[in-house]
Amino acid sequence: MLRPALTSFALTILLVSMVIDAAAADGLRAEDPWIPAAPPTARMMAGYMAVVNDGDTAVEIVDARAAGFGRVEIHRSYREDGMMRMRRIEVLEVPAGGSVTLERGGLHIMLMAPEQVPAEGETVTIELLDAAGEVRLSAEAAVERR
Ligand SMILES: [Cu+2]
Numbered sequence: 490m491l492r493p494a495l496t497s498f499a500l501t502i503l504l505v506s507m508v509i510d511a512a513a514a515d516g517l518r519a520e521d522p523w524i525p526a527a528p529p530t531a532r533m534m535a536g537y538m539a540v541v542n543d544g545d546t547a548v549e550i551v552d553a554r555a556a557g558f559g560r561v562e563i564h565r566s567y568r569e570d571g572m573m574r575m576r577r578i579e580v581l582e583v584p585a586g587g588s589v590t591l592e593r594g595g596l597h598i599m600l601m602a603p604e605q606v607p608a609e610g611e612t613v614t615i616e617l618l619d620a621a622g623e624v625r626l627s628a629e630a631a632v633e634r635r
Pocket residue numbers: 564565575576597598599
């Protein structure tokens with residue numbers, strides 16, 4: 490039998506590890522977040538990254554915001570009649586234990602109404618939010634030329 494002090498110590502460890510598990514299960518993370526550099530007169534920029542869900546439940550992203558931009562949406566590019574077009578995505582689902590890649594020619598974060606176009610080498614904080622308005626991912630995206 491465990492002595493009471495030891496039992497309570499073991500219980501504390503158990504609770505702490507449960508809290509850590511809960512935090513990890515909640516977690517989305519960004520891999521390689523970046524923004525293609527644009528001229529200072531650009532009216533919009535794109536944000537790319539892989540959104541990775543290490544948790545065991547799918548996460549639905551319905552909104553995005555970025556420091557220094559007045560309007561941010563999640564878009565998907567597609568080809569129609571030989572023209573590249575894009576439209577807004579209402580829900581970006583990140584599957585449990587999976588990922589969604591935002592990349593050139595596909596899904597992207599549309600960064601609009603810049604207060605000032607960030608220069609190459611600067612970083613922009615991009616946040617992805619769920620339907621409850623909770624920030625599920627915060628990423629520092631570097632402005633780069635690739
Ligand atoms: Cu777009």
